Amino acid sequence: MKKIILVFIAALFVGCTSTGVQVTFEDKKSNAIKQAYVEYMNQNFxxxxxxxxxxxxxxxxxxxGYDEAKSLIGLHHELYDxxxxxxxxxxxxxxxxxxxTINYPEYGYVSxxxxxxxxxxKFSGETVEIPCHIGYLWGEDGKVINEWQHSDQSxxxxxxxxxxAAAE
Known part of the structure; x- marks a missing residue:
């Protein structure tokens, strides 16, 4: 009887294992994104x-591509204080x-x-606050292969x- 109960409990735990989409918040990839933002604030690209x-x-x-994106992100610090x-x-x-970070079994990891x-x-003197949403698709090598930035760029x-105009 004890063996039957143990088998039932083991089956219950195995049956409860998540095999679908999994969402995490303090994982390695999410923390790497936060650290990249700290580096951005320190003007390290x-x-x-x-x-x-x-x-x-x-x-x-x-x-x-990578080089052009890096230059574009660096432009923020040239234009803003x-x-x-x-x-x-x-x-x-x-x-x-x-x-x-979400693990999609069919697609991989997306943060x-x-x-x-x-x-x-620096030129207008205006202070702006812009809501931003960014998506990152991670490759099999653990690096971001696609990045989608969504914000008002006006x-x-x-x-x-x-x-x-000031340079002319």
């Missing part, structure tokens, strides 16, 4: 989480970003991040135009 074959989609359907990123109400929750990006334009474009 030499992150080792991105593949050299990265396909970067910044509100567009035609991607750019006092850059910060935050998620939460600032009292109970105060994080650089909310990041989760997603949400945050408010804030900066003061202020960035206007600030870039002001910087070009």
């Amino acid at each position: 030499e992150g080792d989480i991105w593949s050299q074959d990265l396909q970067f989609y910044g509100n567009v359907t035609d991607p750019i 006092d850059i910060s990123m935050s998620w939460g109400d600032g009292e109970e929750v105060n994080e650089i970003a909310f990041v989760q 997603q991040a949400w945050f408010i990006w804030k900066g003061t334009g 202020h960035l474009k206007a600030e870039l135009e002001l910087s070009i």
Whole structure:
């Protein structure tokens, strides 16, 4: 009788094992994204989480590659002062970003991040707060192979135009 009970309990635990989509929050990939944001804030763009074959989609359907994406991200610090990123109400929750990683059995790992990006334009003097959502698809080698950024880029474009006009 004891053996039957043990077999039943073992079958129950095996039957409860999750085999579908799994969502995690403080895993290695989510924490790597948060650390990359810390490096971004420190103007260090030499992150080792991105593949050299990265396909970067910044509100567009035609991607750019690793080097061009790296230059574009670096442009933020050329155009803005006092850059910060935050998620939460600032009292109970105060994080650089909310990041989760999802394991899709058919597709692999996808990390997603949400945050408010804030900066003061060096040319306009305007301080802006922009809600952002970024998705990251991880390759089999543990590096990000696709990145999708979703945010309002109108202020960035206007600030870039002001910087070009100031250089003329």
